[in-house]
Amino acid sequence: xxxxxxxxxxxxxxxxxxxxxxxxxxxxxxxxxxxxxxxxxxxxxxxxxxxxxxxxxxxxxxxxxxxxxxxxxxxxxxxxxxxxxxxxxxxxxxxxxxxxxxxxxxxxxxxxxxxxxxxxxxxxxxxxxxxxxxxxxxxxxxxxxxxxxxxxxxxxxxxxxxxxxxxxxxxxxxxxxxxxxxxxxxxxxxxxxxxxxxxxxxxxxxxxxxxxxxxxxxxxxxxxxxxxxxxxxxxxxxxxxxxxxxxxxxxxxxxxxxxxxxxxxxxx
Amino acid sequence: xxxxxxxxxxxxxxxxxxxxxxxxxxxxxxxxxxxxxxxxxxxxxxxxxxxxxxxxxxxxxxxxxxxxxxxxxxxxxxxxxxxxxxxxxxxxxxxxxxxxxxxxxxxxxxxxxxxxxxxxxxxxxxxxxxxxxxxxxxxxxxxxxxxxxxxxxxxxxxxxxxxxxxxxxxxxxxxxxxxxxxxxxxxxxxxxxxxxxxxxxxxxxxxxxxxxxxxxxxxxxxxxxxxxxxxxxxxxxxxxxxxxxxxxxxxxxxxxxxxxxxxxxxxxxxxxxxxxxxxxxxxx
Amino acid sequence: xxxxxxxxxxxxxxxxxxxxxxxxxxxxxxxxxxxxxxxxxxxxxxxxxxxxxxxxxxxxxxxxxxxxxxxxxxxxxxxxxxxxxxxxxxxxxxxxxxxxxxxxxxxxxxxxxxxxxxxxxxxxxxxxxxxxxxxxxxxxxxxxxxxxxxxxxxxxxxxxxxxxxxxxxxxxxxxxxxxxxxxxxxxxxxxxxxxxxxxxxxxxxxxxxxxxxxxxxxxxxxxxxxxxxxxxxxxxxxxxxxxxxxxxxxxxxxxxxxxxxxxxxxxxxxxxxxxxxxxxxxxxxxxxxxxxxxxxxxxxxxxxxxxxxxxxxxxxxxxxxxxxxxxxxxxxxxxxxxxxxxxxxxx
Numbered sequence: 001x002x003x004x005x006x007x008x009x010x011x012x013x014x015x016x017x018x019x020x021x022x023x024x025x026x027x028x029x030x031x032x033x034x035x036x037x038x039x040x041x042x043x044x045x046x047x048x049x050x051x052x053x054x055x056x057x058x059x060x061x062x063x064x065x066x067x068x069x070x071x072x073x074x075x076x077x078x079x080x081x082x083x084x085x086x087x088x089x090x091x092x093x094x095x096x097x098x099x100x101x102x103x104x105x106x107x108x109x110x111x112x113x114x115x116x117x118x119x120x121x122x123x124x125x126x127x128x129x130x131x132x133x134x135x136x137x138x139x140x141x142x143x144x145x146x147x148x149x150x151x152x153x154x155x156x157x158x159x160x161x162x163x164x165x166x167x168x169x170x171x172x173x174x175x176x177x178x179x180x181x182x183x184x185x186x187x188x189x190x191x192x193x194x195x196x197x198x199x200x201x202x203x204x205x206x207x208x209x210x211x212x213x214x215x216x217x218x219x220x221x222x223x224x225x226x227x228x229x230x231x232x233x234x235x236x237x238x239x240x241x242x243x244x245x246x247x248x249x250x251x252x253x254x255x256x257x258x259x260x261x262x263x264x265x266x267x268x
Numbered sequence: 269x270x271x272x273x274x275x276x277x278x279x280x281x282x283x284x285x286x287x288x289x290x291x292x293x294x295x296x297x298x299x300x301x302x303x304x305x306x307x308x309x310x311x312x313x314x315x316x317x318x319x320x321x322x323x324x325x326x327x328x329x330x331x332x333x334x335x336x337x338x339x340x341x342x343x344x345x346x347x348x349x350x351x352x353x354x355x356x357x358x359x360x361x362x363x364x365x366x367x368x369x370x371x372x373x374x375x376x377x378x379x380x381x382x383x384x385x386x387x388x389x390x391x392x393x394x395x396x397x398x399x400x401x402x403x404x405x406x407x408x409x410x411x412x413x414x415x416x417x418x419x420x421x422x423x424x425x426x427x428x429x430x431x432x433x434x435x436x437x438x439x440x441x442x443x444x445x446x447x448x449x450x451x452x453x454x455x456x457x458x459x460x461x462x463x464x465x466x467x468x469x470x471x472x473x474x475x476x477x478x479x480x481x482x483x484x485x486x487x488x489x490x491x492x493x494x495x496x497x498x499x500x501x502x503x504x505x506x507x508x509x510x511x512x513x514x515x516x517x518x519x520x521x522x523x524x525x526x527x528x529x530x531x532x533x534x535x536x537x538x539x540x541x542x543x544x545x546x547x548x549x550x551x552x
Numbered sequence: 553x554x555x556x557x558x559x560x561x562x563x564x565x566x567x568x569x570x571x572x573x574x575x576x577x578x579x580x581x582x583x584x585x586x587x588x589x590x591x592x593x594x595x596x597x598x599x600x601x602x603x604x605x606x607x608x609x610x611x612x613x614x615x616x617x618x619x620x621x622x623x624x625x626x627x628x629x630x631x632x633x634x635x636x637x638x639x640x641x642x643x644x645x646x647x648x649x650x651x652x653x654x655x656x657x658x659x660x661x662x663x664x665x666x667x668x669x670x671x672x673x674x675x676x677x678x679x680x681x682x683x684x685x686x687x688x689x690x691x692x693x694x695x696x697x698x699x700x701x702x703x704x705x706x707x708x709x710x711x712x713x714x715x716x717x718x719x720x721x722x723x724x725x726x727x728x729x730x731x732x733x734x735x736x737x738x739x740x741x742x743x744x745x746x747x748x749x750x751x752x753x754x755x756x757x758x759x760x761x762x763x764x765x766x767x768x769x770x771x772x773x774x775x776x777x778x779x780x781x782x783x784x785x786x787x788x789x790x791x792x793x794x795x796x797x798x799x800x801x802x803x804x805x806x807x808x809x810x811x812x813x814x815x816x817x818x819x820x821x822x823x824x825x826x827x828x829x830x831x832x833x834x835x836x837x838x839x840x841x842x843x844x845x846x847x848x849x850x851x852x853x854x855x856x857x858x859x860x861x862x863x864x865x866x867x868x869x870x871x872x873x874x875x876x877x878x879x880x881x882x883x884x885x886x887x888x889x890x891x892x893x894x895x896x897x898x899x
Contacts, residue, residue, distance in 0.1 A: 003462050007360050014357055018379055020401075021390035021430065028399055036399045078289050081282035088279025097283050100290040106484075108491030108535060110508045114515055114528045115297035118304045121314045121521075138293045141286075161604050162637035164624040166651035167702070176654070180641045192381075199383035202493050202512065209516070216383040223389055223498065232393075235386045242378035250370045259373060260442025261362075 022239055029232035036227050047233040057230055060218040067129075067204070067214060068197035071136035072144075075193040076186055078137060079144035084178075087152035098145065105142035109202050112139050117206040127211040132204050136197045143196065144189025147258055151185025152178075188249045188258055195242050305525035314521045323526035332527075339506040342496075343489035346428045347482050350436040355478060358437050359470060362444040373441075376434035384431065388498030391427040392418050395499075423499035428492055436485045443477035487535045507531055555580045555738045556601065556706060561610030563596055563762075570596040572762035574610070578740065578755075583732050585749035586742045588759035589785070594742045595634075595710055597759070601740065602708050603627050614705070630704030634711040636695040638683045644670075644694050645679040651702045669697040672731065689720050696728070700735070707732070707739040713748065725751040746786045750774070758782045774825075780893060783823040790824045790864045800887065805860025806839030810887040814894075821893045826867035828889035831855065831875070837884035843875050857883065 032042025051057045082101055086094045104112045116135040120126045155178060163173045201216035209217060215234060222231045249255060305323055307315040326332075361372055393399050395418035402414040417423060451473065455465040471478065493508040505513075507527060515524035556578040563571040571593045578584050586594040599605040601612060603624035612620050619627060630651075639647050648669055649662040657665075670676055673693035678686065686694065692712065699707065712728075713721045729752040732739045743749055749756050750770045757767045758781075766778040777783035780791050794801040794813060801811040801822075813820045834840065841864065845856040848870065855866045855875055866883065875881070 010357065010360065014353070015375075017430070018375060018433075021387070021394045024394045024399065024401075025386075025390045028393060036393065036396065039403070074289075078286045081284075082286045085279045085282045088282075091280060093287075094280070094283060097287045097290060100294060101286065104294055106487070106539060108487065108493075108508055108531055110491060110493050110511050111298075111301070111528050111532050112294075114511065114521075114524060115294070115301040117515060118300045118314075118521065118525065119293070119297035122300060134289075134293050138290060141290070156635055156637060158633040158635045158637040159639060161624075162631065162633055163639075163650070163654075165602055165604070165627075165629060165631040165708075166698070167625045167628070167654045168650075169623075169625050172654055176650075177639060181639075192377075195381045199381055199386070201383055201385050206515065216385040219383070219389060220385045220494070223385070223392075231389060235389060238386060239378060239382065242381050243374060246374045246377040246381075250374050255370050255373050256366050256445065259438060261366075261445035 022236070025232045026236050029229055029236050031229055034229055036229070047229040048237070050230045051234050051237060054230065056213070057215075057218065057234060060213045060215045061234070063212050064198050064214040064216075067132055067136065067212075068194045070130075070133040071140060071197040072190045072193035074133060074137035075141045076144045076148075076190050078141045079148050079189060080186065082145060083148035083152050083182075086149065087155070098149075101145045102142040104139045109139070109200075113202040113206040116203055120207055127208055129208065129212060131207040132212070132214075135203050135207050136200060137193075139200070139203055140193040140196050143192040144186065147185045147189035147192065148182060150258065151182035155181050184253045185258075188253050191245045191249050195245050198241070199238060301525045302529055304522055305529045307522050309520050309522050314519075320522075323523045326523060327526055327530065335505065335507060335510060338504070339490060339508070342424070342428070342504075342506060343486050346425065346432050346489040347436070347486040349425075349429050350432045350485050351478065351482055354433060354436040354440060354481075355471070356466065358440040358444045359466060361437070362441065362447070363449070373438075376437050379430070380434040380438065382431075384492065384494040385498075387427055387431050388495050391423060391430065391495075391499055395420075395423050395426075418499050419501050419504070421500065421504055424496050424504050427495040427499045428489055431492065431495065432485050432489050435488050436481060439481045439484050440477065443474055443481075447474065483538050483541055487538055490531070490535060554578055555582075555615060556740075557611075557613040557616075558597075558601070559611040559613070561597070561600060561607045561612065563593075563600060563605060564608045569762050571600065571607070574759075574762075574764050576757060576764060576767065578738060580738055581736045582754040583729065583739045583752055584741070584755045584757060585753035586740065586757045586759060587746060587749045587785070588744065590744060592759040593762040594744075594757075594759050598708055598710055598740060598742045601706070602629055602631050627706075628702065628704055629706040629708055630699035630702070631707075632695045632699045632709040632712045634714060636691055636712075636715070638691060638695055638698070640683055642683065643679070644675075644681050644683065644686070647683060647694055648679075648698045648701050650698065655702065665701055669701055672700070673697045674727075688716055689724070692716060692724060696731075700737075704737070707737045709739070709741040711742055711744070713743075714745075721745075721748070722751075728752060750786075756786075758785060760785075775891075777823060777891060778893075779895065780821055780823060783891065788826050788865055788867075790826065790829065792822050792824065792861050792864075793819055794822045794892075795819045803839070803861045806883070808885050808887060808890060809838065811890055811892075812887075813892055821895070823891040823893070824864075824885050824889060826854065826865040828885060829857075829864060829866035830884045830886075831857075831866050831868065832882050832884060834880040834882050837882035839883040839885070841881050841883050843877055843879040843881060845877060846875055857881070859883070 027040045028036060029047050030043050030045065031037060031040045031047075032044045035041075051061060079101060082094070082097055085091075086098060112135065116131070117126075120128070120131045120135075125131050160173050160177060163177050168176060199216060201220060204212075204214050205217055215238070219231045219235065222228055246255075249258070304315050306319055306321065308318040308320050308322070310316045361369055394401055395416070397414045397416040400414065400417065402411055402417065405411040406414055447470065451469055452465045455469040456462070460468060490506070491508055492506065493512045496504050496506045497509045508531070511524045511527045511531065514520045514527065554577040558574050558576040561571055561574045562569065574597055586597060588594045596605060600607050603619070603622060607620065611618055614627075639650065642650065645666050648666045652662045652665060666679060670679060673696055675690060675693045675697070678690065683691065683694070692715075695712070713724050716724060725748050741752065753770055755767055756770050756773045758765045758773060760781055766773055766782050768776070773782065774786050777786065783789045784791065792803050794803050794808065794811065795818065796802070796813055797807055800807055800809040801813055811822075830837070839859055841857040841859045843855060844858045844863065847854040847856070851870065852867055853870050853872070855868075857864045857866060864883070
């Protein structure tokens with residue numbers, strides 16, 4: 001009994017710690033006046049409308065979403081062949097490419113950002129829209145790589161052999177068995193990379209900071225040069241997007257499994 | 269040629285595209301950054317390819333030694349706090365039925381994915397005079413008037429723990445969820461209390477995973493580039509903040525690159541150390 | 553003409569020889585079991601026949617023509633895997649229709665065939681269920697139906713029943729055999745379970761260490777094993793060393809009157825099945841023994857006996873006088889029940 005109470009209390013405190021900052025900005029975002037006050041004075045959803053009516057915020061959101069869609073797609077295109085090749089046969093070269101795919105995410109983000117800045121500046125593409133898409137894709141490749149590798153590991157070799165005894169050639173096995181079976185893992189990897197790219201600041205700033213404005217860049221500028229409640233409402237929107245996306249991943253996939261739990265661990 | 273051999277060949281050909289992409293847009297930029305760290309600064313531009321070690325010499329001063337020491341100390345503190353709360357939390361979480369774990373995992377993923385900008389903004393608001401927590405304390409009579417708690421060292425620490433905590437949970441999660449539940453049950457049947465079972469049985473059996481996690485979270489915290497700037501005073505700036513500052517605001521790419529190389533080197537050594545402790549598996 | 557012929561098939565993995573010079577011919581419509589302990593090369597041999605592995609040397613012929621170079625997906629064989637290898641992302645119907653779909657058959661034909669097959673394996677009404685919602689026995693039937701859906705030229709099964717519990721396994725053995733007889737399809741099954749092989753097969757191929765030791769009708773493999781290993785692997789046996797003696801053969805501490813070991817042999821290894829060891833009162837028969845343990849299994853009783861030649865096992869129907877541990881008895885063995893191995897005595 002004591003034990004249960006303790007667990008509840010502990011979980012409650014952690015939840016409080018995680019939720020409080022978000023509750024405060026949610027509160028700020030429904031302020032009626034353009035002032036940073038909490039508890040909110042009055043109630044208005046105007047600052048949410050502002051995200052879409054204000055030219056600056058709308059285009060920042062649009063830019064961010066486009067970049068994230070492009071980067072997440074490219075990240076999946078980079079990760080998928082690595083997972084496939086390693087599933088087929090583990091080679092030293094395959095391992096090296098895998099390591100390169102994972103490294104950018106483990107290193108401090110400033111490193112990737114600075115590397116990208118040096119590179120794009122040197123080849124003269126500094127500020128071009130595609131630079132951030134490519135750099136984000138490389139930065140976040142490790143996410144689809146982890147989920148897709150996990151997906152491949154769920155395909156028992158006998159399953160593809162069975163398909164071949166039934167008359168399927170390699171291409172048919174790939175399209176009718178392998179891809180459908182790892183599709184949920186590709187989608188989760190895409191979702192992870194999408195949400196992280198949406199939120200990423202430093203790489204975006206060092207590649208296209210002077211030509212494009214993404215939502216994190218715009219929030220940062222607002223933070224430095226003048227408060228507006230729209231930054232609160234769009235932050236809440238971003239939290240909501242993350243919760244919805246990961247919630248969907250959990251709804252249609254096995255989130256504990258994706259995050260590294262054994263498949264059969266206490267499944268009820 | 270036999271059928272199995274042919275399929276192997278086509279599997280390896282798939283590596284071409286990712287290998288080219290990662291080489292061109294990760295390895296080359298990374299190498300270039302190292303090269304730039306040995307080049308001279310050019311006013312108004314990025315760099316001129318004239319070899320120099322001045323960037324590294326400048327780095328070897330007390331000012332930067334101080335910053336390095338502060339960065340390392342702060343990151344170690346953040347990692348320690350995350351682990352102290354995170355290890356028992358992850359343990360209890362992994363004992364829940366899967367269905368109940370999911371909302372927590374979704375929450376962790378969501379917070380982890382939040383932009384440092386948003387986390388910084390949220391915490392600076394939470395600790396501000398006009399919209400912060402102190403207003404709440406005033407309202408319930410604990411304080412006389414609202415106070416600004418940010419910028420301060422505590423604010424930096426809170427923000428960074430907030431950012432790193434979900435990360436530490438997700439790094440610990442595989443090890444804890446794969447732990448044999450009968451382990452603590454065995455300890456319990458031998459008469460140990462839950463708390464004692466946790467410290468005498470669980471912690472030692474996951475010692476390697478815990479050490480590895482400490483280092484991984486430490487490196488993660490070392491990478492925070494905005495929170496010390498948004499929530500702290502200049503004396504709370506870390507190496508990552510300084511690199512960003514030099515690269516973007518001082519336009520001194522070579523010096524920023526030199527510091528970045530140093531940061532990578534120290535991170536890599538630590539990551540290598542963590543893999544030596546081995547408790548880490550491939551997933552995450 | 554036989555359906556399948558293997559000629560001197562050998563498979564090496566580096567220094568390891570998984571299949572060693574296997575020569576075999578399978579008559580049309582027959583049911584053959586590859587039987588042996590794990591690691592004996594039986595699964596590798598089946599995979600070579602299927603085309604999933606290629607032999608290092610030797611020939612694989614189907615209806616007289618070499619098929620070594622034909623890739624798996626062009627062989628038109630049906631195979632059931634040990635893990636069953638059902639496609640988890642497809643329904644029962646889609647699993648069974650998969651081979652038809654790959655061959656571009658129309659929807660109407662596929663539907664008709666799925667219904668027929670589900671009938672055949674006695675699984676009506678589950679067509680639209682996902683694979684994950686089936687029981688072990690149901691999955692088994694789906695895997696069999698799927699492998700049969702294009703009427704394969706050869707039906708291969710790799711330990712197909714190993715995941716089932718004992719009772720269901722026995723029932724499935726009978727069902728599988730009846731199914732095969734009805735379809736008249738040439739079938740090769742890999743198994744390590746001798747009861748399973750005895751139940752289903754027209755012919756049993758006993759393998760050990762990559763080599764084929766014997767291929768015969770089940771009763772012949774049982775009654776006339778080619779080597780002590782085969783005798784021991786199929787059911788229980790008493791392996792003894794015998795020497796020529798007056799009026800028969802001698803074993804340690806006893807005789808088997810009338811047993812001829814063959815001209816000029818000074819000793820030979822022999823095998824006697826437990827049911828051929830007859831227990832008599834002490835002194836009535838030529839081999840004295842003491843009862844060590846009695847294992848009453850209801851339908852039959854096994855008696856473990858200690859003799860000078862070592863432990864022997866006798867089996868008899870229940871209903872005889874009860875024997876107790878420590879009883880002194882004597883044993884007799886009829887010479888025509890003894891198998892005399894031609895190879896020398898292994899020491």
